Amino acid sequence: MQQNMAQINPFLLKNLSLILVLILVLQQTLEADLKTQVFLSPKFVLEPGLVSNKYYYQIDFPRGHIALKSFNAEIVDETGKSIPLHETYIHHWILLRYHAPKNTPDVRKNHTTINNSGLCDTSLPQYFGLGAETRRTATDIPDPYGIEVGDPTRIPDGYEEGWVLNVHAIDTRGAVDRMGCAECRCDLYNVTADEDGEALPSGYNGGIRCCRDETRCKVRQGFVGEKRRLYMRYTVKYVDWDSTAIVPVKVYILDVTDVWTIGDQSRGIRARHDCVVEYDIESCGGEGLDKNGCIHSKSLRVSLPSGGDVIYAVGHQHAGATATVLYGQGERVICASYPIYGKGDEAGNEAGYIVGMSTCYPSPAGPVKISAGETLTLVSNYSSVESHAGVMGLFYLLLAESLSPSSNSLQSAKADKITTMPNFVWQILLLGVALTAIVTVVLKGRSGRGKEGYEAVV
Numbered sequence: 001m002q003q004n005m006a007q008i009n010p011f012l013l014k015n016l017s018l019i020l021v022l023i024l025v026l027q028q029t030l031e032a033d034l035k036t037q038v039f040l041s042p043k044f045v046l047e048p049g050l051v052s053n054k055y056y057y058q059i060d061f062p063r064g065h066i067a068l069k070s071f072n073a074e075i076v077d078e079t080g081k082s083i084p085l086h087e088t089y090i091h092h093w094i095l096l097r098y099h100a101p102k103n104t105p106d107v108r109k110n111h112t113t114i115n116n117s118g119l120c121d122t123s124l125p126q127y128f129g130l131g132a133e134t135r136r137t138a139t140d141i142p143d144p145y146g147i148e149v150g151d152p153t154r155i156p157d158g159y160e161e162g163w164v165l166n167v168h169a170i171d172t173r174g175a176v177d178r179m180g181c182a183e184c185r186c187d188l189y190n191v192t193a194d195e196d197g198e199a200l201p202s203g204y205n206g207g208i209r210c211c212r213d214e215t216r217c218k219v220r221q222g223f224v225g226e227k228r229r230l231y232m233r234y235t236v237k238y239v240d241w242d243s244t245a246i247v248p249v250k251v252y253i254l255d256v257t258d259v260w261t262i263g264d265q266s267r268g269i270r271a272r273h274d275c276v277v278e279y280d281i282e283s284c285g286g287e288g289l290d291k292n293g294c295i296h297s298k299s300l301r302v303s304l305p306s307g308g309d310v311i312y313a314v315g316h317q318h319a320g321a322t323a324t325v326l327y328g329q330g331e332r333v334i335c336a337s338y339p340i341y342g343k344g345d346e347a348g349n350e351a352g353y354i355v356g357m358s359t360c361y362p363s364p365a366g367p368v369k370i371s372a373g374e375t376l377t378l379v380s381n382y383s384s385v386e387s388h389a390g391v392m393g394l395f396y397l398l399l400a401e402s403l404s405p406s407s408n409s410l411q412s413a414k415a416d417k418i419t420t421m422p423n424f425v426w427q428i429l430l431l432g433v434a435l436t437a438i439v440t441v442v443l444k445g446r447s448g449r450g451k452e453g454y455e456a457v458v
Helices: 002-033 132-136 178-182 423-446
Strands: 035-040 044-046 051-056 066-077 088-101 128-130 145-149 159-171 228-240 247-255 259-261 272-274 278-281 295-302 308-317 321-327 333-337 339-341 354-357 359-362 376-383 388-400 410-413
Touching (some): 132 339, 132 354, 308 321
Antiparallel strands (some): 044 228, 066 228, 308 359
16 A cells, blocks of 8 residues: 555646646636725715715716626725714615616616616615625625626617615714614604605604604714714625626515515406515513513515525614524525624624624535525514614525526525635635546556556546
């Protein structure tokens, strides 16, 4: 055995050196293909209690026919310093896509929004979107997948594609109730009518209709804080589109408040998805209990118009949440997404706030599959030890056309630890295959089999 190993080692070392060189070249090529650009939104100004909820059209964004690989964002000041949630709360940011006539004088009034794949009829059309959890929630799309945008064959003649960034931020410095301001409780904003002057519905205790743009949340008497010039700093990663190397994904957003009307063509009933987006949670009255002492659970049963492989999944919830889970038929878990709560003061670790959500990616066994028409169940759980207003239970899904045999497992990990499967993992796997092939060839050659001393490896 030692003699055989001595004979094999020089051969292995020679070929291993060649393989390592090839891997380094491959890695450099892949890294060169991935492009990263960092931008700043237009400036917005906040002072204690003030709300900014603006839509920024024609933002800086990569152009051309590309595949989006990730989109990350956070609020910073003029020096680039990250602003913590207990000073400026990020209610949400969303990224929208549109087509507009070239050289139109007012894109805001003259454009067509290009929605994601669903499901909501009149809301949640974004391609990316997060809230307070933005700094520690992975948005990376693993290879070989990507969100295809900028396809010139799908842009009407005389039109161009553009992007809108909506940033909803609340300055809670000096607030009498920071969490109440973050939940947009109407009494703290002294709001009784919506932006059109219509009275708010009876029982509407809080939500985005009470913390609209330029409203103010109540601050402590005598508190003085300076005005701040802030920006949303966003990082876009992408690759140039290549239909031979990239598999496109569809973006779906499920909403636990969706009122689903099942279509019936024989009766002339059209399928509808009326998404309310927000809902309230009443306290269970469990004073003195920990946050898991009382759990409020809300669920939705729904199906997708088309199936596919689940490439990425993550929930979106507000403070007070304990988990959100998407089930397939037979109660199989498609993805469980858990909130991560901060434990300190610094940006990205603010105590009491959700600073991240765990994400789900395909496991080594392959991606989970969802069948067209399969009944899905979305469950959103919150602690109800205290009441909550204007909470959400959304679930983002990226689905691709199935490329592999059926699998029922996703890799789920905490948001502060999850990453997409790095390119070097695949390279190591290829190295293992190559080494196995080499050893097989050498052993067969040394054993004297084959006309020329080697056998073909199939």
